[in-house]
Each structure stands twice: as structure tokens, then as C-alpha cells.
Amino acid sequence: MxxxxxxxxxxxxxxxxxxxxxxxxxxxxxxxxxxxxxxxxxxxxxxxxxxxxxxxxxxxxxxxxxxxxxxxxxxxxxxxxxxxxxxxxxxxxxxxxxxxxxxxxxxxxxxxxxxxxxxxxxxxxxxxxxxxxxxxxxxxxxxxxxxxxxxxxxxxxxxxxxxxxxxxxxxxxxxxxxPHVPEGMDHHRKQNWITSIGRFSVTINPKRQDVLIEAFIDLVESGLADGWKLLLIGYQSYSASSREYMAMLEEKACGYPIEFHPSVDRDTLNSLLAQSRIYWHAAGYGADLSREPWKAEHFGISLVEAMAFGAVPIAFNGGGPAEIIEDGRSGYLWNTPGELRYFSREMMEDERSWRQMAEQAKQRAKKFxxxxxxxxxxxxxxxxxx
Missing domain, CATH: 3.40.50.2000 (Glycogen Phosphorylase B;)
Known part of the structure; x- marks a missing residue:
């Protein structure tokens, strides 16, 4: 042709x-x-x-x-x-x-x-x-x-x-x-940050930031996340439903080391990812994916970007992330919030295991x-x- x-x-x-x-x-x-x-x-x-x-x-x-x-x-x-x-x-x-x-x-x-x-x-x-x-x-x-x-x-x-x-x-x-990852960005000094990227919206496939906030609060109140922060990044529209959802999340997170970064520019996004140790993802959790399959992550390009930056992904076991992550090798797939907290604790407390898995995550990201x-x-x- x-x-x-x-x-x-x-x-x-x-x-x-x-x-x-x-x-x-x-x-x-x-x-x-x-x-x-x-x-x-x-x-x-x-x-x-x-x-x-x-x-x-x-x-x-x-x-x-x-x-x-x-x-x-x-x-x-x-x-x-x-x-x-x-x-x-x-x-x-x-x-x-x-x-x-x-x-x-x-x-x-x-x-x-x-x-x-x-x-x-x-x-x-x-x-x-x-x-x-x-x-x-x-x-x-x-x-x-x-x-x-x-x-x-x-x-x-x-x-x-x-x-x-x-x-x-x-x-x-x-x-x-x-994904698009600028060269050299993965050499940033890592902070005790857990990051998640997803639009602040309840339409199409909600990213379930509410579940992540609750899981992080449980870790904090159990004394297992001292010195750690949860960073929630994503596009926020001007719609009433988006503003209401954001207000609910902010109220839930009030008083805890949880930061919101709505509609950040690409430089800021890359910098935050490059400094993060762990990446969380929850899209699809709580949905009957046999009836509402669109609520799972369709692929997960932000997840791949996080892996390329050396953040260990811990994602809900459904949709695209189940294709991206080699469970237990280049990240973890969770089915319940309890598993999310358990896998996160392992990465937060064991520096050697985190380094090994972060390197495997970077290698896996190259497949995409x-x-x-x-x-x-x-x-x-x-x-x-x-």
C-alpha cells in the first residue's frame, strides 16, 4: 500500500x-x-x-x-x-x-x-x-x-x-x-512517599482514591507508616460531581499525611513519581467486573510510568494492571484492602526487598x-x- x-x-x-x-x-x-x-x-x-x-x-x-x-x-x-x-x-x-x-x-x-x-x-x-x-x-x-x-x-x-x-x-x-519517561529521572533521591495517579471523578472507571485513603489511614493509626506520606495526583474537572468527590476525599484525609495534587503539570508529575517508593492503584475494586468491566483499569499507563521511575506498584488485581505486573516479582496484585496494607508494609519495612522489586519493576516497564x-x-x- x-x-x-x-x-x-x-x-x-x-x-x-x-x-x-x-x-x-x-x-x-x-x-x-x-x-x-x-x-x-x-x-x-x-x-x-x-x-x-x-x-x-x-x-x-x-x-x-x-x-x-x-x-x-x-x-x-x-x-x-x-x-x-x-x-x-x-x-x-x-x-x-x-x-x-x-x-x-x-x-x-x-x-x-x-x-x-x-x-x-x-x-x-x-x-x-x-x-x-x-x-x-x-x-x-x-x-x-x-x-x-x-x-x-x-x-x-x-x-x-x-x-x-x-x-x-x-x-x-x-x-x-x-509511557513517556524522560531519561535520567529515575536517579532522584527516593522519599517515603506512596503515590497514586488518577482523575478525581466517579464516572466511567473510578480510581477509588477513597479506598487508598482508608488503607493509608489504617497504616498510620496502626503505627506502621511513621514518616510516610500518601500523594494523590490527578486531573480534576470543573463538574459539580468532580468537586463533590474531591471535597469528600479531602474531608476523609483531613489530619493525616495525605497530599492532593490536582491537575499538575508534567514536570511536577515526573518529579513526584521519580521520588516515590511505592505506587498504589485501586481502580476496579468493589465492582462486579463481569457486569461492569469498564470500571477496571483498561491498561494502566501511569502505572508503567511509575515502574519505570523505580516505584514498586501495588495494584488491584483486575483489568490492565494484571497484565503489567508480574505478581510477587515486579510488584504486587491485591484483592482486598488487607492485602494492599500487607504488601505495602513489606515494602515499607524491608529495604532490601524493596530495592530488588524496584529494579524488577524498572526492567518490566521496558516491555512497554x-x-x-x-x-x-x-x-x-x-x-x-x-
Whole structure:
């Protein structure tokens, strides 16, 4: 296939770069390497000229600074969404995609049609398709829905791949998203910090910071966490539900060595991770994942980043983290808060065991490197797996 022009649909921009945006950026970068003669566009549709200014002020400098990406690697395009048309974004993406030899959609929960020569859907987790598209609320005949436009579906994890088959009755090819860890950051002096990253929200897949706070308080009140701090980092939206959830967490944590770091910049995030000894993760805990599988972590890119920085991961045993962590070797998987506290105590009290496992965590993180990502992406596209 002669590939001259590639488009990567990143979704709608917000005031800061999220994990989904990083995935789109890395995908555009990878495609530019796989097809060196092609021009690559990273597509951020906008609803007003102010959003174009946001991208120029926020996204473009970060892309250059943290990824070393120049305008020659790919360009950011910002088509304006018409205000006078029903389903305007769907029509816009359909029209924009027709100009590309390869059109790759990374937008979360996207159901946008595509008209490129080769259309690829990169799925974080499959949503339930409308009855009009599948014939029922779970799986069905995708030939009647938007998915029929896409020749290849990529999954961010084997967990997502399983539920793509279950919900959409189609195959997919696993391409693990790569973390972004600046060189030399893992040499920071370690502090007695436990860190967790996740949006402060109760929608889609809650990160269950409430469970982590309760576990840490139990350790403190048992006299087992003297000199330790819990750092909770994550994006906080302006929604009422997000503010209410944050207020509940702050009230629960009041009086304990627990810090909140909402919507921090990338430099601060990297610095906090680089100094942390332990990384906690609780998404999926308390949910019936056979009925609500989206509540588990779909992959866990922040977890991989923490491992690359030398923090020992202790994560709930469900979803993507169960694929990332080699239980008992490069971290721990827990099923109950009691196990979370037990494994944490072991890492807090035994310096030698912590050092060994931190080194194993760093080695394991290399399995999800950018180089591995590009190799898997090229393999899936070349073989047309699905």
C-alpha cells in the first residue's frame, strides 16, 4: 500500500493534555516512523477559535518539550466544527478522513464514521453500541454500525481485547500504549512517599482514591507508616460531581499525611513519581467486573510510568494492571484492602526487598517501551490482524 498521507483523530481538546492525548501523540509519532515518506496530521477538531489558541499555547509546546517532536514529524490540524449541522462532529470527521490513505481514530468512546483508504480504530475500551447499530445493547452485527468502516481494530490491552470480542463481536490486535519517561529521572533521591495517579471523578472507571485513603489511614493509626506520606495526583474537572468527590476525599484525609495534587503539570508529575517508593492503584475494586468491566483499569499507563521511575506498584488485581505486573516479582496484585496494607508494609519495612522489586519493576516497564509500541503497531498494520 502506497501511503502518502496519514490522519490521527485525537478527539476534542481540553485545557490540559490527558493520557488519551498522549496516546494520540505517540501514535502519530510512531506512524511517521513506520511510513517515513508520508505526511502525518494530528487532528483536534475545535468548536471555536479560542480552542485553537489553547492548542498553540498548551499542546504544541508540550509536544515539542517532552516528546522532542518537531513540525517535520507531524502537524497539528484544527478543523472547525460547524454549528449549523446535526451530528456536526460526525460529519466533519467523515469528511476529513476521506483525504487520508490511513485514518487512525484514537478518540475515547468514538463512534465516528471514517472514509479513508485504510481506517483503524484504536480502542481503550468498547462502549455499548446503540440498538440501532447492533440490534441489541451489547454485541451484534457490526456491519450495520460505524465499526464497519474500520478494517482494523487495535486494543490497548488484552483486557480490552476480550471485551471488544464480547461487546462488539469482532477481533482486535493488542498494541500497548507506551509511557513517556524522560531519561535520567529515575536517579532522584527516593522519599517515603506512596503515590497514586488518577482523575478525581466517579464516572466511567473510578480510581477509588477513597479506598487508598482508608488503607493509608489504617497504616498510620496502626503505627506502621511513621514518616510516610500518601500523594494523590490527578486531573480534576470543573463538574459539580468532580468537586463533590474531591471535597469528600479531602474531608476523609483531613489530619493525616495525605497530599492532593490536582491537575499538575508534567514536570511536577515526573518529579513526584521519580521520588516515590511505592505506587498504589485501586481502580476496579468493589465492582462486579463481569457486569461492569469498564470500571477496571483498561491498561494502566501511569502505572508503567511509575515502574519505570523505580516505584514498586501495588495494584488491584483486575483489568490492565494484571497484565503489567508480574505478581510477587515486579510488584504486587491485591484483592482486598488487607492485602494492599500487607504488601505495602513489606515494602515499607524491608529495604532490601524493596530495592530488588524496584529494579524488577524498572526492567518490566521496558516491555512497554515506545520501541515495542512502534514494533507492535507496524506488525498489526502490516499483517492486518483483527
Amino acid at each position: 502506497d501511503v502518502k498521507k496519514i490522519g490521527v483523530f485525537a478527539g476534542l481538546p481540553i485545557r490540559e493534555i490527558r493520557g488519551a492525548d498522549i496516546l494520540a501523540i505517540q501514535t502519530a509519532r510512531g506512524l511517521a516512523e513506520i511510513f517515513p515518506g508520508a505526511s502525518v496530521d494530528l487532528i483536534f477538531p475545535i468548536s471555536s477559535p479560542n480552542q485553537e489558541k489553547l492548542i498553540k499555547m498548551t499542546y504544541s509546546p508540550i509536544i515539542r518539550k517532552y516528546f522532542g517532536i518537531t513540525p517535520e514529524t507531524f502537524r497539528i490540524v484544527t478543523p472547525l466544527i460547524p454549528k449549523t449541522q446535526d451530528n456536526a462532529l460526525k460529519h466533519l470527521i467523515s469528511d476529513e478522513s476521506r483525504w487520508y490513505d490511513i485514518f487512525l481514530n484514537t478518540a475515547f468512546q468514538s463512534d465516528h464514521p471514517a472514509r479513508g483508504r485504510l481506517n483503524i480504530y484504536y480502542c481503550m475500551f468498547p462502549f455499548r453500541m446503540p440498538r440501532s447499530q447492533t440490534g441489541n445493547s451489547w454485541a451484534g452485527d457490526n456491519r450495520h454500525g460505524f465499526l464497519s468502516d474500520y478494517r482494523l481494530v487495535l486494543a490497548i490491552s488484552a483486557y480490552t481485547k476480550r471485551w471488544i470480542r464480547e461487546y462488539w463481536d469482532t477481533g482486535s490486535c493488542v498494541v500497548y500504549p507506551p 517501551s515506545y520501541e515495542e509500541f512502534v514494533h507492535s503497531l507496524a506488525d498489526c498494520i502490516g499483517n492486518g490482524k483483527g
